[in-house]
Amino acid sequence: MRVNADSTLFDRLVSVRAIYWVVTVALGAAVLNGGCRRATPNQVVVYTSVDQVFSEPVFRTFERRGTQIRSLFDTEETKSTGVLNRLLTEAPNPQADVFWSGDPMRALVLVEKGLVERYIAPNASAIPEQFRAADGAWTGFAARARVILVNRNRVATGDAPRSIRDLASPQFKGQCAMANPLYGTTTMHVAALFAAWGDADAKAFLQAVKSNGVRIASSNGEVKRLVASGEAAIGLTDTDDAHEALEAKAPVDVVWPDQEGLGTLVMPTVVVLVKGGPHPDAGRRLIDFLLSAEVERRMAEKAAHMPLRGDVTVPGVRRIAEVRAMQVDYQRVAAEMQRIQPWLRDWVGL
Amino acid sequence: MRVAGGRAESLSLAAAGAVVALLVVVPLVAVATRADTSSLGVLTQGRAWVLLGRSIVLATSVTVGALVIGIPCGAVFARARVPALRSLFALHLAPVFLPPFFAALGWFHLFGARASGSSVLFSPAGAWAVLTFAFAPIVTGLTAIGIRALDPSLEEAARLVARPWRVVTRILVPAAGRQIAIGGLIVFALTLGELGAPMFLRVDVYPAAVFARLGGMDLQLGEAAVLSLPIVALAALLVAGEARLFGRSHAGALTLRDRARESLDLGPGAHALAIAAALVSMTPLLVLAGHGMREVGRVGEWLGSSIANGLLASLATATVATLGGLGLGHALGRGRWMARIVTTALLFGFFVPSAVLGVGIVAAWNRPSTEVVYGSAGILVLAFLARYSWLSIRVIAAFVAQRSSTYEEAAAVAGAGYFRRLARVVAPMERRGLVLAFGLTLVFCLRDLETAVLLYPPGGEPLTVRIFTLEANGPTRVVAALAVVHVAVTLAALLVVGWGFRGSRA
Incomplete structure (x- = not known):
């Protein structure tokens, strides 16, 4: 394209030749970016x-x-x-x-x-x-572990949950939160319960939790936020999220559930x-x-x-020897996780 | 006289069709082939239809909200006599160029941290509000374009006998009906496919059901493909609606005639509306900026090469889409049937859930022979082209359709071939269209999250993806600061394109 004397700088910039060079350089850079790295x-x-x-x-x-x-x-x-x-x-x-x-x-x-x-x-x-x-x-x-985060302003120390089963307790009706069990560590936790308790007991527990008005959060981090802000009294989450809440000086306590029974789920x-x-x-x-x-x-x-x-x-971080860990056959839990997915989708409503 | 396309044009369109097939059709077929008869059962479950119904209700209500906000705002920004009108317009349009997830994050920092605000924000009503405010500027922009494209003589005649607001409601807005309807269609489609913001706000929508088959522990490609069918059917309806609205004429669809005319005195209410529109658009962004201000110094630690990654892929996509769009847009603007077929295929790329398209692209392109593409930013360019090149083609087609083919006919008579006419006649005359197509494609690529997150090469994530992955457990102020950086980069890109657009009027 010929550029006449009256043409603006823009005219020059959008000349066909300029476009050609932009394409060449951009594509060349994109290809080299990947190709060289691969090599x-x-x-x-x-x-x-x-x-x-x-x-x-x-x-x-x-x-x-x-x-x-x-x-x-x-x-x-x-x-x-x-x-x-x-x-x-x-x-x-x-x-x-x-x-x-x-x-x-x-x-x-x-x-x-x-x-x-x-x-x-x-x-x-x-x-x-x-x-x-x-x-x-x-x-x-x-490793991380699955713990219960408790808002101190909403739950007195003596009333704090001690077991995962407390999520279905009438004491916490409408006050619990957990992450969507289709994703992340909550899937593993639920699958571990299926492996430990069997289908009937695990399904009954989850239905009871649902009937208890559990709030399904988008993530474990969201569970932490809900409990830290007091929107939920208790919530099931991971130790790293609980650690963040403690670091932020939120009014929360961390309960390692089932230390007298089933044990806490540990996830390396x-x-x-x-x-x-x-x-x-x-x-x-x-x-x-x-x-x-x-x-x-x-x-x-x-x-x-x-x-x-x-x-x-x-300091301040528990070692594996200091925790009563849930006895888990990870291979079996992995199989359970895949097996129960359709049921979990039903449970969530997706 | 209609300029004959000739063999060269036919071959070019056939080649474009082949490229589009590689970009869109092959990936979708790759996913569809995973669907067996047992996968079909997922559509017999009532909850899938409940979710679809819920998504349609959300998309419809957001569309209505966007129209209610966007139409008066568009009229004001197009014709009112208001101080700093252009600046207010630009501020109001800002959310269009960002993923709605960012807006949701901003509103969350404003309201969601408090229990009372959280109960509203994290609800269907909250999702409706967030998406309505995020998408309303699309209707505003198209309404303004439609009104400005109107022949000034019509408006001048009306002003002789009617007050300004009556001119707006009886002449200008009805005259922009086609553009407004297109805006409504786009808002409906974007809301229907939106996953990030509703998921963040804990609102179950249909794309989440598709996603649950792709993001859970058991990869159910077949069920995801089957669940995509109603979306594809809806997309087909939208395609038909879009064709009916645009037809062949593309009249005034995206042109900016911008002939000088006197602004309308719409009273103090117009000024208040313009300010309110800009404020509502900017509030979540300003909140993000305020939240991230204290951590701006740490942004460098977390940026990596994400800005360059996103810009590189977006620039390459916009360039290729504009060059390819020149031929296809020209053919579409001149009513070539092959161009219509190719563009329709691309429209499916725009509407189909990005998760489905992304998985299909992985299946189709991850091969040793295509390693140089799949292992590089090239795969992002391909995915962006599949998703957004429809936009550039449509824009260029609208510009081409507005112009008489006389010059091309003259060039043809003088012996200029197809490519020579495209390069020497069409491209120089439609520079404004090319720049607008380039800019739109660029910003849609820069704002993309849901396509890029599926396909970015290791070490090559764009900034939107980096913000999204850091949002989980990352320092919230740093995440907010990164979002502000993204806004700045996008606005800088827009300024450059805007400068180009102004230059092209010269």
Whole structure:
């Protein structure tokens, strides 16, 4: 296009030639952005459902050791389609090297479908046996637990719940909150109850909770907010959310439920090596780093995750030995989780 | 005389059709093939229809609310004599360019932290209010465009015998009826597909039922595909409605004639309305800004490369959509049937739930042979093109349809081929349309959350996604500050496009 003397700067900017160069540069940059990264050997691709606010600083520390990390975040709170389903959809052509799951269940789904490469990290031996697979299919560390958050202004100390069953108690009718059990750690908690109590008892309990007017929140973080603000008297949530409420000086107490009976559900975060990932060696290096005492300590300090290693102690954070943990066969709970999904969708109304 | 398209145009349209098939049809077929007969059972369950009914009620009520707010606001912003009218208009339009989830976050910081406010906000009424205020500016903008596109002589004749408000209600608004109806259709479609804001506000909507099959522990692609069918059927109805409204003429659809004319004195109420409209639009954004102000210094820690990621993918998409839209929009504006088919396919890309389209794109494009695309920002560009290129084509078509084909005929007689006419005649004459198409596509890509969150390459998330994932357990003030940064980036992009638009009038 010819530009005459009267043409504005804009005329020049939108000339066909300019558009051509914009296209060329933009597309070239986009392609190089991906292509070069893919070709770089000293990098690792990690998918994680551990909250970005906690996991990203860990990745940055690892990067300072010389391996670039390309990360894909998702949390159970965000309800995005989820890294698990992306990993499943990508299975014919894996993109990730490592999956760091916020709970054992998602990782076990990958194990069950044969999508993980077995790897026994040298420092995995410091993790108790019940939190790792003997064959190296998965390794747990930095655990969370399911706790009941209680608003002190609404519940007297002596009236505080002691068991998960108190969510169905008339004492708390219309005053309880829990996250949507279709997503995140609440799914695992419900599945663990199905595994422990059997279908009939677990379904009766959940129906009783529903009849008791439980408020279904969009996430565990939302449960924390509801209890902290006093909109709900009690709520079922994770230790990291409870920790945030305590850090914010909210008027809340944390109850570790069923310490005299069933025990509290403990959920390690779990790391697996993805089978057929593009950078397996770097993936192994990242797993070694994640299973180090340094990372467990950091996760305990920043997110109140319970250290599973015996050599990590952080003031104010319970260690696994100090808790009566629910006896859980994670493999069975993973199977239960998938089995009960249609029933849960009915229960939620979706 | 109609300029013959010729073989080159037919081949180009066929090629465009093939590209659109790759972008939209193949992914949707990839999802549909996962549906077996057992998946169909999900549609026999009453709760699916209850949710669909609830979503239709929400979409209808939001559309009504947006029309009630948008029509008078559009009239005022188009024709009233009000100080700082353009600035107030720009402020009122701001929410259009942001995901409604951000607005919900802003209203939450204002009301939701208190128990009393929370009970209203976290309810169907709260969702209605948030979405109505977020989408009403779409109706405002299209109403204003419609009114401004009206032949001034009609208005001048009316002013001789009627008071200003009567001119507005009896002449201007009815004359902009087509644009208003299109605005209503867009608001209806956007509300029907919206997931983030209702989910945040704990309101169950139909897309959540689709999403529960994709985001839960058991991936139920078949059921998700089957549940998408009613949405596709609704989309087809909307497509038919859109075709009926626009027809072939596209008359005044998106043009800005902007011929000088005297503003109307609509009284002090008009000023109050303009200020109120700007305030309501800006309130959630200002609240976010206030909330995040103390953490602005920490924003750098959490931004990463997200701004560049989003801008790169959005710029590339807008550029390709505008260039491709030139050919397709031209053909559509000139009434070519092939262009109508291709554009209809793209409209499905715009309406189908992004989760379904996204899963289909993964299934279709994650292959070793397409690694360079799937493993890069290229996959975002493809997804954005599938979703938003309909907008650019429609805009360009409206501009082309407004102009006589005389110049093209003359060029054809002089021996200029199809591509030469496009490059040397159509493109220079429709620069304003190209810039507007580029700008609209750019901002829709920048505001996108639900498509990008499914497909972004590792390490390549745009800012909207980063804000969304950090919202869970992230420092709330930092999240608010990031949202403000996103607003600033979008407004900067808009300013550049606006500057270009002004330049193109010269």
